């Protein structure tokens with residue numbers, strides 16, 4: 001077992017929730033066992049889709065105590081960070097290509113008291129990680145190209161997870177600083193064990209959870225995902 005493995009986190013993405021009943025959906029999914037709420041922000045510029053922003057984050061903040069994990073698929077990044085801090089976000093992640101100054105953006109997130117994370121698209125090299133490990137609380141590896149829920153898991157991500165895990169373990173051995181490894185896109189009950197075995201400790205799932213469309217369904221799928229992770 002790698003040394004820096006954290007307790008597993010399941011983070012349902014509200015991208016696949018019923019937006020007409022968003023508050024209820026969040027209450028239900030947390031009651032069903034979700035650890036974090038994954039909040040996908042898209043700008044129709046960095047990615048070809050348009051979703052939600054700080055206003056919606058602020059609206060859902062009183063609904064749950066669960067950490068809100070804001071995944072920024074926007075460009076530029078920096079101006080939104082104070083707005084999400086004010087809206088009650090706990091974690092902010094952004095894509096390597098979307099910030100001109102990655103180190104500065106990471107510092108900006110930390111200076112607002114939030115956890116900071118760097119996101120890697122399927123084709124983005126892990127090299128971006130090397131010089132900012134000390135400023136990162138988590139990394140997010142995309143297992144689909146960002147922009148839409150319900151896409152198929154890209155199998156090549158498994159090897160990349162293992163490579164990232166090795167980098168994070170080495171960093172932990174050298175410094176004692178533990179960094180989470182989150183994976184996002186196409187995660188289902190059927191493949192989550194392989195994702196965990198490769199080295200992930202935090203799992204985003206949108207359509208697999210909210211596609212069930214009922215509190216009982218959410219509980220069942222999250223429970224089965226936990227069993228799979230425990231077995232891995």
Ligand code: DX5
Pocket residue numbers: 013015016038040071144145146147148149150151184185186187204205206207208
């Ligand atoms: C994709 C988003 C994901 C997406 C995951 O750009 O970042 O968080 O909602 O949805 P599924 O689990 O359906 O692939």
Ligand code: ZN
Pocket residue numbers: 013038039040071184204
């Ligand atoms: Zn996401």
